[in-house]
Amino acid sequence: MNTDVRPHTPPGTAITAGQVLGAVPDAVRRLDPRSAVRRPVMFVVWVASVLVTVLVALAPNVFGVLVTAWLWLTVFFANLAEAVAERRGRAQADAMRRSRTETVARRVSPDVEEVPPAGSGDRVPAGDLVPGDLVVVGPGEVVPGDGEILSGLASVDESAITGESTPVVREAGGDRSSVTGGTTVLSDSLLVRITAAPGQSVVDRMIRLVEGARRQPTPNEVAITVLLATLSVLLVAAVTALQPIAAYSGARQPVLVLVALAVCLLPTTVGALLPAVGIAGMNRLVRRNVLATSGRAVEAAGDVATLLLDKTGTITFGNRMATELVPVDGVGVERLAAAARLASLADPTPEGRSVVELCAREHGLSADTTSDERAAVRVPFTARTRMSGLDLPSGAVDQPVLIRKGAAAEVVQWVRDRGGHPPAGLPGIVDAVARQGGTPLVCARAEGGHAEILGVVRLADVVKPHMPARFAELRRMGVRTVMITGDNPVTAAAIAEQAGVDDHLAEATPEDKMRLIREERRGGRLVAMAGDGTNDAPALAAADVGLAMNSGTTAAKEAGNLVDLDSDPSKLIAVIGVGKQLLITRGALTTFSIANDLAKYFAILPAMFTAVHPGLGALNVMGLASANSAVLSAVVFNALVIVALIPLALHGVRYRPLGAATLLRRNLLLFGVGGLVAPFLGIWALDLAVRHLPGLG
C-alpha cells in the first residue's frame, strides 16, 4: 500500500529513448492541420511556419532556410511532447482494452434468476453487450464488461486491472457484488447483469482521458487557454504594429524576421506542453492504480479543503485489539493474564485472538490450546449474555472453574449472581479505558461459589502508525481531515486525538455524512471522500472528489469520479498530491513561458534596429554577433526549451506538502526569476555556436 503524499517518480517511469522514438511517427502525423488546430497557440506557429516556408521557397537563403526549419521543429517538438505522454498512458490502457474487445460473452435470456449450467447461453462479442444484458461467466472465463452479480459466488483474478495476483471473492448481494470487465473468474460461475454500455465502462472513460484527440479540456485548462490566447493576441498585435512604426523610422523589417519574433514571443512553451501535462497527470494516477473518470475530479483534488475518511480500516487497523491488561487492586497481573487467555481461547474473533496474543507476547503464556483446555466447555458470545468464556474442569466434578470476559455491566451482574462483590476500583478503571477510546472487557473468575473480578482487558482501535504524520502534512497543505465513525462520541474523540485528525463525526449514519458534505460545500469547501457501499453512493456523488473502492458495489463506482483498484481509501491523500502537482506544473510552465519573453526582445530588437538607431545596440546585453545570428539563436532556444521541459511536463514539478506561502516563494523563484534569466544564458550560448554558420557571423 502506497499512501505517500509525494508523487515521486516510481522506478521504471523514466522516459526511455524507445518511447520517444516510437512517438516520432505519431508526432509527424500531428502536423496535419486538422490535428494542429486543436492546440491554439501551436496552430498559430503552424500557420507561421507555412507562411515562412512559402517566403523562403520564393527567395531561398541560408538564414531563411534555418529559421524555417526551426519553426517547423518547434511545432514538431510540441507534437512530440503530446505523443510521448499519450504513448506512456496508452500502454496500460491498451492492455485493458484488448482484454475487452477480444472477449466473447455468453448471453442468457433476461428472465434467468439462478446461475445456469456452464456452457449455456449465446456466444456474442463483448462489445455488443448493452446495459441490462445478462451473461454467465464460468471458471477460466473473462468477465465481458462491468456489471453486477445477480447470483453466484466465485473467486476472481483481478490482476489484469489491479496488478494484484491474489484472487478475491465476489458474490451476489452486499458490498462485493460488482465485477470489472477484463478480470477472470477462477472458480465457480456467476450470473452477471451488465451495467455499463460499450465504451462507457470505467476503463473506457479512463482511456479517453489519456488520449489527446478525444480528451475534453478540463475547466482549468480552458481558463489557461483563454490566458494564452489573450497573450497571443497582445504579442501578435505588438509585432504587427511594429512594422508601420519601423517603416516610419526607416527600418522596414523582412516578414521572416517579424514572424520569427512573433513565434519567439508567443507562449509556445506552455502551449506545447499543456496537453502533455494533462495526460501525464492522468498517467500518474493510473500508476497508482487509480482510474479517473473525469479530468475535472483530478483538478478538484488540488483544491480539496476537507477530507472525509472512515475510521475503520483507513485510519485504524479495522479490528479492535487488546493492548493492555489492567488488574483491579489486590490481583496480580499474571493472574489476570491467565484468566484473560483462558476466556479468549474459545473466542475465534480477531479480538479474542488478540487477547491470546497479548498474553503470549507480554506475559509468556502459551498461545496454543492444550488438550485439557480443549476439553473445557466453551461458552460462546451471545447477544443476550454479552460475554464469552470457558468452563474448565477442576477437581470437583460439579464445580468447574468458570472464566468469563465481557461487557462491564453483564460481568458485574454475573459476579453478583454468584455471590461475589465487584471491587470498588472497577468503575474507575472501566471509565478510564473508555475515555481513552478503548473498549473495556471485564474479566471474572468463579470457582466453588466464590466469584471475583480480576481486572479489565483494554481493547483499542489501533491507529495505523503512519497516519498522524500524513494528517499533519495535510494540515500544512490546508486540508482539514474529518474522521467518520460509528463509534460513540467518547471513543471517537479519543481515537480522533490519537490519529491527529482535525475533526470527527461520531455515531455517523449515511445521512449524517451527506449532511456534513452539504454543510462543507455550502461553506465553499471542496470535499473529498472514499466509499464502497451502496449507501455511500449519494455521498460519493455529492462530494467533489469521490474515490470509489474497486471492491465496492457498482452503485458506488458509478457515483464516484475516481476508482481505486487497490481499494485503499487512504489513497485519497495521494490523489490530492497528484491534483496539486498537476496544477503546479501548469502554473510553473505558464509563468516560465511568459517570463522567457523579455530576453527575446533584448535579442531581437537590437538586431532589428541597430542599423538605423545605433544607440539601441546598448540593448544587446548578450553581445550577440549579428542580426541574423540573434534571431536564429532566439528561435532555436524557443524550440529547444520545449524539448528540455518535456521531462518536467511528464513527471510534474516536484511537489512537497508545504504551505502555500512557502510553495509560492519557491516556485516563483524557480520558474519566474529562473524564466527571466534562463533565456539570456541560453540565447547567448546558442549564439556562440550559431555565429560560425556561413552567412550568420
Next chain:
Amino acid sequence: MNPATAGLLQIALLLVALALSYRPLGSYLARVYDSPVHNRAERVVYRICGVDPEAQQRWTGYATGVLCLFGVSAFLLYALQRAQGVLPGGQGRPAVPPDTAFTTAIGYATNTDWQSQPPEVTTGNTLLLAGLTVQNFLSAAVGVAVAVALVRGLARERTDRIGNVWVDVTRGVVRVFLPLAFLGAVVLLVGGVVMSFAGPVVVTALDGAQHRVPLAPVAAIESVKLLGSNGGGLYGANSAHPFENPSALTNLVQVYLMLLVPVALLRTFGVMVGDHRQSRPLVSVVAVVAAAVLCLVWAVESRVPRGAAQVAGAALEGRESRFGVFGSALFAVAATGTSTGAENAAHNTFGGLAVAGLLVNMVLGEIAPGGVGNGLHALLVVALLAVFLASLMVGRTPEYLGKKIGRVELSAVSVAVLTMPLLVLTGTAAALALPTTRDALAEDGPAGVTAVLYTYASAANNNGGAFGGLDVGGGYVQVTVGLVMAFGRFLPALAVLRLAGAFAEQGRSPVTAGTLPTTGPLFGALLAGVAVLVAALTFLPALALGPLAGALG
C-alpha cells in the same frame, strides 16, 4: 537649500499628507458606498431623475446606466459647444468647430479632458460651468462607481446584484467630490490661485507687448480638475500658468490633490471586502512603481548639462522656474500616474529617458495609482492575472478573495487587459502609416514616434495630457483620438462590471493554509512584476523606436 534637499522635503511632506488622509478618507469612502441611508440632496436628485434608489441592479443594468450616462453627457457637451455662439454667457466666443467639439465632448465625458484648443480662447463661462465642470464631477464619480461595483462583486456572495449606478454616481458627486473640491478650492485660493468672473487683465510681458489674460473661477475648477483625475485646465498652459498654479507650495498641493482619492480608494477596497490587509500589496505596488518612475524622471532631469547649454538654462527649458526641476518631475509623474493629464511643464522638452518613464507610467495601464476608480479596478485586474499564475503554482485552481477565476472571469480580465494596448498600438501604427498624420508631425524619427505614441497612450488611458510635436488639429487625429478615448474608457469598464457580476454570483471558498496569501510583500512583488512584464512585452518595440532610440541615439 540645494535642489535635492528641496525635492526630498517635498516628497516627505507629500507622503505625510497622504498617510494622514489614507485611513480616514478610505474608510469614509467605504461608508459612503455601503451606507443604506440617502441624504436629502440625494433624494431630490433621485426624485427629479425618477430613480428608485433602493433598486439593486445586475451588472448589465449597471453597465447600461454607465453607458447611458456617457451618451447623454457627450451629446449635451457637444450641443453646448456647437451652440456657444447663440447661448448667453459665451463671452463672445463662437461655436466650437465640429471635430474639436466631438473630441472635447468625448474627452470630458470619459474623464480624459482632452483639449486640442487653448480653452481660454474657445471656452466661455456657460460652457465651462454648465458643461465641462459638470463632467469633471460626473465622470470622476462614474469612474469610482465602476470600481466600487467590482469591489462589491468581490465582497458579496450568491447574488446577481452589484449596486445601483445612479445611487453610486450621485453619492460620488454629493458626498465625495463636491465637499473635497470645496476644501481643495479654499486651500488653492489661499495659496493664490485666481477666482473671479471679472474681465481679462492686461499684462505687459518681458517682450514689452501687452497681453489680455482672461480671468475665471479658477480655484474652484482647478480643485476638481485634480481631485477627479480630469486634468482639463482653464488655460492652455494648464498648471504651468501662474493663475492656475502660482507657487511651489500650490504645486505640491496640486500633486497631493491628484493622488488623494486614488490612494484612499485602495484603503476603501480593503474595508469593503472586510480585510484591510488586502490593500497592502496594492499600496506597495503603487508606491514602488511611482517611486521608480519618479527616480528615473528626476535623475534624467537633474543631469545638469555642462558649458554653454547650462549658461543658457538648458535644464529648465520648458519648465517653470517657480517649481524647479523636481517640482516639474513630481508633477509630471503624478499627472501621468493618475491619468490626470495636467501639466506644469512641457513634457516634450523632458529628456528622452524621462519621457520613456512618463510613457511607461501611462502604458502600465493606470496602476500607479491610476485615475479615480480606474486605478483601483486596473490594479485589481492585474491582481487577478497575478493570482491566476500564483494560485496554480501553489497547487490550487485560481481564486482571489475566495472567488474562483474561471473561464468567464478570465475572459473579462482579458478584455480589460487587452483594450488599452490594442488601442494604443493600432492608433500609433495607423497614424504613422498615414501620410496626413506624418505631415502633422513637427519632427521625424524617434521624436515623431514618441509624439504619436504619447498622444494615443494618453487618449486610451483617459489621461488627456498632450505632448507637443503632433498637430492634432487635423480631422483624422481628432476623430481617432475621440474614438480611442471612448473605447479606452468603456470597454474595460464593461469588462470590469462583467467581472463584478460573475464574482457576486459565486460563493466564497474559505481561507486555508493551502490558499494563496494575497496580503504579503511576495504577492505585492508578483503584482508589480506582472504589471511591468505585460507592459514591457507589449510596448518595448514601440518604446525602443520612440523615446529609447531618442535617448540612446
